[in-house]
Amino acid sequence: MTTSETAAPDPKADLHRYLQEARDALLWKLDGLSEYDVRRPMTPTGTNLLGLVKHVASVELGYLGETFGRPSGEPMPWLDEGAEVNADMWATADESREYIVGLYRRAWAHADATIDALALDTIGRVPWWPSDKNEVTLHHAVVRVIADTQRHAGHADIVRELMDGAVGEKQGDNSIPPGDPEWWESYRSRLERVARQSSAQDAQDAQE
Template sequence: MTPPKTAPDPKADLHRYLQEARDALLWKLEGLSEYDVRRPMTPTGTNLLGLVKHVASVELGYLGDTFGRPSGEPMPWLDEGAEDNADMWATADESREYIVGLYRRAWAHADATLDALALDAVGRVPWWPSGKDEVTLHHAVVRVIADTHRHAGHADIVRELMDGAVGEKQGSNSIPPVDAEWWEDYRSRLERVARQASPSD
């Protein structure tokens, strides 16, 4: 077996995939009005700025509080007695600049935890049941990566529904370079196939 050309660096790998998801999520806000970044685009209210607020809270919890490294950031939407889903939308007083700034500070805080601790360091998740609340840093980072990529995917769909903008990341959208007519024909074809596959529906 040929040895790898570079030494493995698990922390660098984890950080890379986390940062890619972070960047993708924030990119989906670019070029939109204050209204559009808050606009609920699904029956359950999914909106772009709310997704950012949520993932910022997740990072500060799993990669901060869990390892005895509280950020000091006030997050009243997570307080006991806060209304349901308060972390999934921004109030009129919570500006885009504030939420994006919170997320960037969450990155820095989480990255400092990743730098400071070994991947096998054990923390306790405050909101998990006692006795079942221990977690390694490795597990916590993977959990945050999975959550952030999931919500970046939500943001992809929300943004496409909003104004047709698509793509994985700036400068590399992973979309065939075709025109709107091609996409309309493609979508119509998929609709026909779906109907042919389920004639009894």
């Protein structure tokens, strides 16, 4: 295959693809759930699905908006000085699912406009970082947002599975081996046995 027959590199397209896949995966985890379940804290530290969406929306508007002198105008009182600690990680009763999801979609549009408008080597300044080391390129900021979104999409995977057993990377592609509930229970039991055997062997080795 000659060079002319291969696709020309498009770094922005690559970055946007992986960012959008993470966005879609995270929002998909809310599908089919009640108002209670999208807000339900599923870990000792309160991790919940709607809070994850609220957080990543805030991250996009910050790193791919304000950092490059492109404020969105979206009010985010949970980030104001004096706001309650961790207020970006859960939705209040007054913050509906429609509002949080809408905020996230508007954050996408604003972030995408920034990516389209600026070169990847454009320098921005992160307002909440120390002033002597707050410069970042747009490329760095986009990679940071992708990493954060993918991380929280992974959290959402686990939260949703713990809630109702639903799993998968995206609609129509769950990215896991096929198996009925009986197979998965057998598989999980096998892993539990191996873990216990390994623990027993480790304890025995420590005594020798």
